[in-house]
Amino acid sequence: MATSKSPSKRRSTKKAPSRTSRSRSSSKAGSTVPRITGANAGKATDILQARLYSLLDLQLTLKHIHWNVTGPTFISVHEMLDPQVLSVREMSDAVAERIATLGSAPWGTPGAIVEGRSWDDYDLGRDSTEAHLNKLDAVYRGVIEDHREALEQLEELDPVSEDLLTGQLADLELFAWFIRSHLGN
Numbered sequence: 001m002a003t004s005k006s007p008s009k010r011r012s013t014k015k016a017p018s019r020t021s022r023s024r025s026s027s028k029a030g031s032t033v034p035r036i037t038g039a040n041a042g043k044a045t046d047i048l049q050a051r052l053y054s055l056l057d058l059q060l061t062l063k064h065i066h067w068n069v070t071g072p073t074f075i076s077v078h079e080m081l082d083p084q085v086l087s088v089r090e091m092s093d094a095v096a097e098r099i100a101t102l103g104s105a106p107w108g109t110p111g112a113i114v115e116g117r118s119w120d121d122y123d124l125g126r127d128s129t130e131a132h133l134n135k136l137d138a139v140y141r142g143v144i145e146d147h148r149e150a151l152e153q154l155e156e157l158d159p160v161s162e163d164l165l166t167g168q169l170a171d172l173e174l175f176a177w178f179i180r181s182h183l184g185n
């Protein structure tokens with residue numbers, strides 16, 4: 001993950017467009033909530049599914065860094081990341097359950113994440129805290145930008161989903177500040 005701008009902004013290379021959750025063969029549409037049309041529910045769940053891929057990817061990446069970071073400040077970074085993993089995991093659960101509530105199937109399988117994401121895999125293994133946190137700063141920037149864009153799109157489609165992402169954004173921005181502060185930025 002390197003630069004920013006939509007998920008592709010998070011990491012360097014853009015992949016080919018992929019199918020949405022609704023095109024998966026075993027996906028059956030369910031009924032949605034009152035006063036939201038099926039069309040708008042579909043648009044909202046497509047946006048939420050993209051956020052689900054991003055949050056699932058983020059929680060795995062945070063654990064990967066937790067395991068691979070090295071250096072004199074290892075323990076502080078190692079221990080800082082686990083609460084973030086738990087929080088992001090809860091975010092992904094809430095987004096997935098909102099997708100289900102709106103009548104679509106949330107897709108959280110490893111294959112779906114890889115197919116649905118538009119950014120390359122995190123590419124640092126065992127490395128210094130500075131190297132990992134600089135990368136993670138870029139990752140958070142991408143996730144935050146995409147969350148903001150998504151909640152703006154959801155404003156007209158589904159204020160409940162917009163509110164959900166708004167609450168998550170506060171925590172994501174807080175975690176990003178932790179990372180920047182650790183870097184002295």
Ligand SMILES: [Fe+2]
Pocket residue numbers: 066
């Ligand atoms: Fe651990």
